[in-house]
Amino acid sequence: MMTLSSLQTVSLAQVPGLPPRVGLGLKNEHFIEVLETSPDIGFFEVHAENYMVAGGPFHHYLGLIRERYPLSLHGVGLSIGGEGPLNREHLARLAKLIERYQPHSFSEHLAWSSHGPVFLNDLLPLAYDVATLNRVCEHVDHVQSALKRPMLLENPSTYLQFQRSTLDETDFISEIIRRTGCGLLLDVNNAYVSCINHQRDPQAYIDALPLQAVGEIHLAGFAEDTDSLGDRLLIDDHGAPIDNAVWQLYKQVLARTGPVATLIERDHQVPAFNRLMAEAQQAQWHLSQVTP
Amino acid sequence: MSLHDAFTTALLAPEPACPDGLFSSNGADPGSRFAVYRNNVHSSLIQALATAYPVTAQLVGDAFFRAMAGLYVQACPPDSPLISEYGGTLASFIEGFEPAASVPYLADIARLERLRVRAYHAADTEPLDSQAVIGQLQGRTDLGQLRLQLHPSVSTLTSPYAVVAVWAAHQAEGAIASLNPWHAQSALVLRQGLEVKVFAIDSGSVAFINSLQHGTGLQRAVAEALDASAEFDLHQCLSLLISHQAITHLHIEHKVSP
Numbered sequence: 001m002m003t004l005s006s007l008q009t010v011s012l013a014q015v016p017g018l019p020p021r022v023g024l025g026l027k028n029e030h031f032i033e034v035l036e037t038s039p040d041i042g043f044f045e046v047h048a049e050n051y052m053v054a055g056g057p058f059h060h061y062l063g064l065i066r067e068r069y070p071l072s073l074h075g076v077g078l079s080i081g082g083e084g085p086l087n088r089e090h091l092a093r094l095a096k097l098i099e100r101y102q103p104h105s106f107s108e109h110l111a112w113s114s115h116g117p118v119f120l121n122d123l124l125p126l127a128y129d130v131a132t133l134n135r136v137c138e139h140v141d142h143v144q145s146a147l148k149r150p151m152l153l154e155n156p157s158t159y160l161q162f163q164r165s166t167l168d169e170t171d172f173i174s175e176i177i178r179r180t181g182c183g184l185l186l187d188v189n190n191a192y193v194s195c196i197n198h199q200r201d202p203q204a205y206i207d208a209l210p211l212q213a214v215g216e217i218h219l220a221g222f223a224e225d226t227d228s229l230g231d232r233l234l235i236d237d238h239g240a241p242i243d244n245a246v247w248q249l250y251k252q253v254l255a256r257t258g259p260v261a262t263l264i265e266r267d268h269q270v271p272a273f274n275r276l277m278a279e280a281q282q283a284q285w286h287l288s289q290v291t292p
Numbered sequence: 293m294s295l296h297d298a299f300t301t302a303l304l305a306p307e308p309a310c311p312d313g314l315f316s317s318n319g320a321d322p323g324s325r326f327a328v329y330r331n332n333v334h335s336s337l338i339q340a341l342a343t344a345y346p347v348t349a350q351l352v353g354d355a356f357f358r359a360m361a362g363l364y365v366q367a368c369p370p371d372s373p374l375i376s377e378y379g380g381t382l383a384s385f386i387e388g389f390e391p392a393a394s395v396p397y398l399a400d401i402a403r404l405e406r407l408r409v410r411a412y413h414a415a416d417t418e419p420l421d422s423q424a425v426i427g428q429l430q431g432r433t434d435l436g437q438l439r440l441q442l443h444p445s446v447s448t449l450t451s452p453y454a455v456v457a458v459w460a461a462h463q464a465e466g467a468i469a470s471l472n473p474w475h476a477q478s479a480l481v482l483r484q485g486l487e488v489k490v491f492a493i494d495s496g497s498v499a500f501i502n503s504l505q506h507g508t509g510l511q512r513a514v515a516e517a518l519d520a521s522a523e524f525d526l527h528q529c530l531s532l533l534i535s536h537q538a539i540t541h542l543h544i545e546h547k548v549s550p
Contacts, residue, residue: 052374054444055416057486077373083296090373115296119370120303121340122332127295127313159325160314164295197325198317227316228324235328 018043018072018104018216018261020292022283025265030273031061038068039277042284043104045072045263051101052093066101072216072263073103077119080139080153081112081126091146098147105216105261107152107185108143110136110173127162128172140180152183152215157190157222157236159197169194170208183215186257188250189242189265193222193234202249211256219250219283220265239268242279250283254290262287302326303333304366337365341379344409347462348386348402351395360389376413380406397453397473404455404490407447407481411488414445419537426534428542436511440504441541442533445483448498452476456492484536491532496524501533 021042026034034044044065051058065071078090098106111123126132143151155173167175177184186209195202221240225233242264254260264279293301298311308330310323338361342349349357364385370378383402392398432438449455454477461471478498480491493501499520503513517524533539 049373049375053376053413056411056413056445056483058413059416060486079373083294087373112296114373115300117371118300118304119373120300120333121336121370121373121375122303122329124296124299124303124329159328160322161317162295163313163315200317225328227318228321229318231318231320233325233328 016070016104019070020259020261020287022280022287023070023072023261023263024276024280025263025267026062026065027266027270028058028061029270030276031057031065033273035061035064037273039273041069041277041280043070043072043261043263045074045265048073048075048094048097048106049077051097062101071101071103072105072107072261073097073101075106075108076123077113078108078143079112079114079119080108080143081110081124081132081136082114082139083112083135084114084116086139086142087114091143095147098149105152106147106149107154107216109154109156110176111156123156125156125158125160125162128165128167128169130166133167133172133175137176137179140176140182144180144182150182152185153177154185154187154218155190155194155209157187157193157197157234159233159235161198168208170205174208174210177210177213182213184210184213185216185218186211186214186253186260187218187220188253189218189220189222189246190236192243192246192249193236196232196234202245203252206249206253206256211253214253214257214260217250217253217257217260217262218265219246219262219279221246237268238265242282247282247286251286251289254286258292259287259290299329303330304369306366334362334365337370337375337378338362340375341365341382344376344379345382345402345405347459348382348398348405350462351398351401351458352392356391360386360392363389376409382406397451397455397458400449400451400453400455401458403449403451404459404479404481407449407479408488408490411445411447411481411483414443414483417443417540419443420539420542422534422537425539425542429530434544436509437544438510439507439541439543440510440513440533440539441543442501442504443482443538443540445481445488446501446505446538447481448493448501449479449481450476450495450498451478455479456490459490480532482536482538484538489536491536493529493532494521494523494525496521497529497532500524500526500529 019042023043026044026046109123113120192202195205219242220238221242223235223237227233262283302309302311310326314322316325338358341361383399386392386399454473454475456477456479458473478493480493496517500513500517503516
């Protein structure tokens with residue numbers, strides 16, 4: 001197991017990073033259209049786990065698309081917040097994918113999804129206390145050593161809070177970034193969803209994050225439900241167009257960060273490719289309004 | 293019990309539950325918010341199964357399939373982050389699932405669909421050129437010792453039901469009425485290029501293909517096929533494999549010295 005003291009000795013290879021343009025999540029239903037139409041888009045992002053297969057169409061198409069576009073590899077199964085050690089087999093699979101596709105960025109979530117032998121297929125929340133902070137830092141350190149490159153850590157969307165928590169989410173994230181040298185994948189939709197769900201001011205939340213560490217921004221749509229009091233409960237479902245409030249927050253973020261690679265995420269009720277391109281163009285317009 | 297133990301247990305519990313130590317900043321019942329996580333876990337895994345088993349779902353209807361898949365998720369949650377592999381034991385679960393007993397071929401359809409998913413993601417290996425295979429087979433005097441290596445996507449399934457006919461009937465609209473599922477049928481699944489294909493084959497061909505996959509030489513593989521079915525047609529079976537680019541290597545069997 002890596003220790004925090006070894007952090008300084010880990011030399012993280014320089015990777016080019018994503019271009020400060022808008023990218024789209026690559027869905028298999030759009031493989032052929034992307035290859036046939038070569039859309040003007042800054043990069044594509046894929047979920048790493050979908051490509052942890054031996055061969056077949058997924059690798060065939062990703063290989064061809066990678067020849068034409070920068071790539072962001074986004075993990076959803078590493079369980080960085082897990083109570084146990086990281087899954088070494090899974091890390092080895094990630095290293096293999098990185099070797100094969102040479103992505104411009106690798107990112108994962110501040111969440112857990114595996115416990116013991118069980119994988120729960122959701123990004124589950126963490127208690128923000130010192131013990132958890134130390135554990136997450138060890139795990140981020142382990143990932144960066146194993147993959148020999150810095151990673152981006154994504155802020156979560158959450159629906160609940162833990163009585164055990166002693167730190168603000170923003171302090172928790174800032175401290176991970178300070179200790180491990182990882183970057184921040186700022187999911188503006190997650191920030192908005194969590195702030196509404198926890199009665200926080202989204203702008204103040206964003207301001208409390210180390211924005212100089214942002215290596216990528218995510219934008220997505222949410223679903224809306226209510227809790228037992230009938231209050232708004234926003235659910236990060238990646239199944240709708242980006243909400244106006246999230247666009248506003250994005251503008252405010254860009255004013256602070258300057259142009260940053262921005263991904264439009266859509267994983268459910270995936271519309272026609274040109275609808276995603278329209279949202280991408282809207283984001284590209286916002287990007288063009290800020291100076292580097 | 294750790295925090296994640298309690299979460300995991302409550303997420304997979306058959307009835308809505310909520311771990312201790314949680315709260316909502318507005319004072320709402322944490323259970324009403326924990327339900328979002330529970331729903332995410334269940335619905336995403338049920339959806340993964342519905343995507344991997346489309347014909348199985350059609351045979352019993354979406355509502356029945358989702359209810360059955362929900363029980364499967366609770367009994368057999370994933371043991372790996374590779375969701376494309378999730379559901380490998382659904383067919384055996386279906387066999388023991390009493391409410392599905394009225395569709396006795398359901399489990400074998402699930403088996404066939406699992407083989408299709410595996411073939412889709414199987415390793416890429418360049419097939420031999422069809423003409424080259426034919427030329428080699430015709431020109432050899434030591435044909436019996438020849439070993440044929442098959443593409444990693446190739447698999448077979450034997451069923452007491454007409455699995456291929458039932459599966460094929462659900463690939464297009466209509467024409468299901470005349471279907472008779474009550475006869476034994478075997479399937480060959482393979483990926484040719486990027487496309488997964490399913491063929492009905494006889495029991496001799498199943499034995500032949502399985503022998504080849506175990507590294508058996510051609511002569512013994514034919515003998516085993518004829519043991520399985522006296523009507524085994526070597527020419528027809530080889531033609532099927534060659535025309536769908538299922539042969540990736542030809543080499544001479546080397547006898548292992550004792």
